Amino acid sequence: MLKKLLKYDMRANMKVFLLIWPALIIFSLLGRFSLTADLQGRLDTIFSTATIIVFVLAVFAAFLFSIVLAITRFYSGLLRNEGYLMFTLPVKPWQLIISKYLTSLITIVVTALLSVVSIFILCSGIPGFTADLHFFTAFMNREFHAGSYIMLALLMLAGVSTSIFQIYLACSIGQLFNKGRILFSALFYYLINVVLSVASTTFAIIFGTSRTLQEAVISIFEGMHIQTATFVALSISLLLSAALCCVYFFVTKYILSKRLNLE
Amino acid sequence: MGWELRTDRQIWQQLAELLMLKIVSGEYPAGGRIPSVRDLASEAGVNPNTMQRALASLEESELVTATRNTGRFVTQDDAQICRTRAKLAQTELGLFFERMMRLGYKKEDVASMLTSKEKGEEFA
Amino acid sequence: MNELVTCTALSKRYGSLTALDHIDLHIAPGRIIGLLGPNGSGKTTLIKILTGLLRPTEGSATVNGLPIGHESKALVSYLPERMYYANWMRTSDMLQLFADFYADFHIDRAKAMCNALGIGLKTRVKSMSKGTKEKLQLILVMSRQAKLYLLDEPIAGVDPAARDFILQTILTNYSKDSSVILSTHLITDIEPVLDEVIFLGNGRVLRHESVDAIREAEGRSVDAVFREIFRTIPVGGDWPC
Numbered sequence: 001m002l003k004k005l006l007k008y009d010m011r012a013n014m015k016v017f018l019l020i021w022p023a024l025i026i027f028s029l030l031g032r033f034s035l036t037a038d039l040q041g042r043l044d045t046i047f048s049t050a051t052i053i054v055f056v057l058a059v060f061a062a063f064l065f066s067i068v069l070a071i072t073r074f075y076s077g078l079l080r081n082e083g084y085l086m087f088t089l090p091v092k093p094w095q096l097i098i099s100k101y102l103t104s105l106i107t108i109v110v111t112a113l114l115s116v117v118s119i120f121i122l123c124s125g126i127p128g129f130t131a132d133l134h135f136f137t138a139f140m141n142r143e144f145h146a147g148s149y150i151m152l153a154l155l156m157l158a159g160v161s162t163s164i165f166q167i168y169l170a171c172s173i174g175q176l177f178n179k180g181r182i183l184f185s186a187l188f189y190y191l192i193n194v195v196l197s198v199a200s201t202t203f204a205i206i207f208g209t210s211r212t213l214q215e216a217v218i219s220i221f222e223g224m225h226i227q228t229a230t231f232v233a234l235s236i237s238l239l240l241s242a243a244l245c246c247v248y249f250f251v252t253k254y255i256l257s258k259r260l261n262l263e
Numbered sequence: 264m265g266w267e268l269r270t271d272r273q274i275w276q277q278l279a280e281l282l283m284l285k286i287v288s289g290e291y292p293a294g295g296r297i298p299s300v301r302d303l304a305s306e307a308g309v310n311p312n313t314m315q316r317a318l319a320s321l322e323e324s325e326l327v328t329a330t331r332n333t334g335r336f337v338t339q340d341d342a343q344i345c346r347t348r349a350k351l352a353q354t355e356l357g358l359f360f361e362r363m364m365r366l367g368y369k370k371e372d373v374a375s376m377l378t379s380k381e382k383g384e385e386f387a
Numbered sequence: 388m389n390e391l392v393t394c395t396a397l398s399k400r401y402g403s404l405t406a407l408d409h410i411d412l413h414i415a416p417g418r419i420i421g422l423l424g425p426n427g428s429g430k431t432t433l434i435k436i437l438t439g440l441l442r443p444t445e446g447s448a449t450v451n452g453l454p455i456g457h458e459s460k461a462l463v464s465y466l467p468e469r470m471y472y473a474n475w476m477r478t479s480d481m482l483q484l485f486a487d488f489y490a491d492f493h494i495d496r497a498k499a500m501c502n503a504l505g506i507g508l509k510t511r512v513k514s515m516s517k518g519t520k521e522k523l524q525l526i527l528v529m530s531r532q533a534k535l536y537l538l539d540e541p542i543a544g545v546d547p548a549a550r551d552f553i554l555q556t557i558l559t560n561y562s563k564d565s566s567v568i569l570s571t572h573l574i575t576d577i578e579p580v581l582d583e584v585i586f587l588g589n590g591r592v593l594r595h596e597s598v599d600a601i602r603e604a605e606g607r608s609v610d611a612v613f614r615e616i617f618r619t620i621p622v623g624g625d626w627p628c
Contacts, residue, residue: 084471090458091457271606271607
């Protein structure tokens with residue numbers, strides 16, 4: 001059933017992104033062309049500046065769309081009129097949530113990857129770009145080992161996931177109200193942020209004043225190679241992110257299973 | 264023939280009367296097959312269970328016979344159909360006389376009026 | 388005969404407002420049932436509980452012996468009183484969606500009904516008129532071979548031709564194994580179609596009887612009985628009578 005849900009959620013997103021993604025690549029190719037093209041004087045500058053501005057706007061728009069769609073596909077797709085269809089399908093609430101989540105995650109990740117690719121395409125038009133790239137990778141390899149790269153990728157995924165689930169949770173709490181649902185959703189999104197920053201500040205204060213805690217942390221990292229230390233630090237953040245994701249997901253699932261309140 | 268129904272009388276009784284009329288008038292000929300309950304119900308715009316009940320009452324009076332697999336048929340027995348026709352005619356006549364009495368005529372007047380109406384004469 | 392719908396002491400409260408107040412209900416298969424009551428009597432709440440869109444505050448409800456959940460949802464065909472289309476979809480997308488999720492959906496029948504009503508398969512739902520959208524939704528709901536059809540106000544605000552279409556569809560779709568519950572506050576139009584009526588008032592079942600029994604006992608139409616039960620006395624002025 002999850003597969004079938006994904007099919008429809010992906011199709012809804014593709015209606016937009018099958019236009020946006022090719023556009024990204026086309027604009028980057030155009031930008032690269034404008035950088036390498038040998039046009040006359042000022043015309044050259046105007047042409048390349050214009051294409052690069054368009055490219056930057058396209059990347060920005062792609063990200064904006066992927067985030068806006070993540071919100072609206074959940075809010076309009078489950079909590080407004082479409083919810084009357086989705087919540088009467090013979091599927092479980094967690095499948096509905098996960099389908100929306102995976103669709104948004106895939107859309108955001110593909111957008112990010114394509115943005116990176118298109119930036120490379122664009123930059124490959126700049127003289128000396130290959131040399132810079134070598135310098136950068138050499139620097140990264142000093143701090144990271146292969147595991148850390150995977151960990152970094154996972155951490156990015158976890159970060160995106162946490163943001164998506166935080167939006168879902170805020171919307172689910174917002175729909176409990178009979179009036180001003182969108183306003184309450186936004187308010188709760190903000191409130192969750194406040195709670196998180198209060199928690200992390202509190203932790204920082206405790207950590208800053210507690211010798212024993214500091215020594216405990218130092219003892220963990222003591223004698224570690226820089227690469228291993230990076231790996232451990234990344235693992236800890238990943239765990240925290242994943243835990244937060246789970247909390248958001250299960251509270252959202254609870255609300256949508258037991259406290260659904262469609263308009 | 265339409266299916267005009269009133270909601271203040273039992274609908275199945277009205278349906279039974281309309282079905283009888285259809286049989287007597289030959290719309291459903293003797294020995295002929297009667298449409299299925301579902302088709303009749305949707306034609307009349309009524310609940311299938313109500314139509315079922317109307318047909319059951321016709322079966323009870325042996326105007327309609329039901330077989331297990333092939334559906335319902337109008338009886339082959341012409342005498343039975345004649346009896347039904349006579350019964351319906353009796354009811355109609357009764358109602359007609361009742362209304363004429365209310366208009367102030369006597370039974371004898373009504374009889375002579377019917378004869379002159381038949382001849383196409385005006386009556387005074 | 389096994390029961391299709393069973394509600395036991397079913398209650399739903401929204402804060403201090405009681406929408407359903409300890410309802411007991413038993414519905415057999417093969418029935419067409421009118422759920423009648425004025426606005427705010429709890430009709431929609433009861434239907435939403437049976438579809439699984441709402442959780443009861445107290446008591447229990449089952450459909451075909453199953454507690455309300457994804458298994459019962461596979462047996463229930465629900466027509467809400469609003470449009471539930473996603474704005475990117477075309478007719479064919481909706482048909483495919485129903486075919487994908489409901490094993491009992493007859494896509495050929497749905498296509499035939501769309502053709503008969505002149506609804507193009509490639510037409511965007513967004514561009515359809517309100518009436519056409521309603522018809523498409525009804526086609527989707529009635530093209531399933533479900534156990535229980537829950538139609539929330541299907542005839543409110545539709546033109547007479549559409550109303551006849553709805554009633555005809557219900558009648559041609561009739562099956563001994565399934566029941567149809569349709570809620571309405573306009574009973575005259577649908578009276579001949581009904582087996583039973585449930586009168587809801589202030590969240591309680593005031594009457595649940597066969598229409599034949601009501602007509603037999605009262606010697607008048609169910610509509611007349613309905614009007615008497617729910618007669619609201621107009622609030623008069625201050626003058627002496």
